[in-house]
Amino acid sequence: QVQLQESGPGLVKPSQTLSLTCTVSGGSISSGRYYWGWIRQPAGQGLEWIGRIYTNGNTNYNPSLKSRVTLSVDTSKNRFSLKLRSVTASDTAVYYCASLDCGGDCPIDYWGPGTLVTVSS
Amino acid sequence: QSVLTQPPSVSGAPGQRVTISCTGSSSNIGAGYDVHWYQQLPGTAPKLLVYGNNNRPSGIPDRFSGSKSGTSASLAITGLQAEDEAYYYCQSYDSNLSGVFGGGTKLTVL
Numbered sequence: 001q002v003q004l005q006e007s008g009p010g011l012v013k014p015s016q017t018l019s020l021t022c023t024v025s026g027g028s029i030s031s032g033r034y035y036w037g038w039i040r041q042p043a044g045q046g047l048e049w050i051g052r053i054y055t056n057g058n059t060n061y062n063p064s065l066k067s068r069v070t071l072s073v074d075t076s077k078n079r080f081s082l083k084l085r086s087v088t089a090s091d092t093a094v095y096y097c098a099s100l101d102c103g104g105d106c107p108i109d110y111w112g113p114g115t116l117v118t119v120s121s
Numbered sequence: 122q123s124v125l126t127q128p129p130s131v132s133g134a135p136g137q138r139v140t141i142s143c144t145g146s147s148s149n150i151g152a153g154y155d156v157h158w159y160q161q162l163p164g165t166a167p168k169l170l171v172y173g174n175n176n177r178p179s180g181i182p183d184r185f186s187g188s189k190s191g192t193s194a195s196l197a198i199t200g201l202q203a204e205d206e207a208y209y210y211c212q213s214y215d216s217n218l219s220g221v222f223g224g225g226t227k228l229t230v231l
Contacts (some may be wrong), residue, residue: 039222046225047210047225048222060220061219062218063219066144096167100171107172107173109178111167113165
């Protein structure tokens with residue numbers, strides 16, 4: 001069973017770049033049918049899709065975040081990463097990394113436990 | 122404002138049946154993209170409950186079932202139990218291949 005773990009700073013200053021990494025264990029990130037994604041959830045609110053990436057670098061982003069987001073994957077370290085530029089307080093949220101089984105219609109089958117990122121000076 | 126629309130809350134007594142609706146549009150659910158459902162217990166990550174409109178992952182009881190028609194989908198929970206009290210989210214894809222979520226529905230077991 002795949003396990004995912006987010007890591008990165010819990011506090012980011014406004015206008016700076018939020019950077020998170022997700023380490024995958026229990027399976028290869030290069031597994032053919034899987035995409036790897038990021039979702040976030042502000043406190044007391046619903047889930048928001050950030051984007052997904054395949055190991056060949058193919059990406060799909062939320063249009064509302066696309067101009068500030070970059071996803072990347074490092075197959076040698078079995079991990080993938082999120083960069084969100086020019087953050088503001090509204091980017092404060094729990095960030096989840098996830099695996100998407102795209103053998104079908106890409107449900108999110110495994111989630112990391114989530115990591116809280118606060119944007120504040 | 123979420124792309125998919127869910128009722129903010131539903132409730133039911135133990136043993137009863139409840140349904141949660143998820144309404145989209147012609148650019149997502151109506152375009153043929155499957156709907157997936159997730160359960161989120163307080164303080165935890167969401168968990169996949171139903172995928173591909175009406176399929177359950179291993180370990181999910183058959184009390185949970187999904188359906189899809191046109192631009193909408195539904196999650197039905199029968200034989201309500203206290204441990205079903207949680208938030209439920211529907212998810213699909215838009216024509217730009219970005220994922221979209223419903224705003225979430227809080228299920229209260231009375």
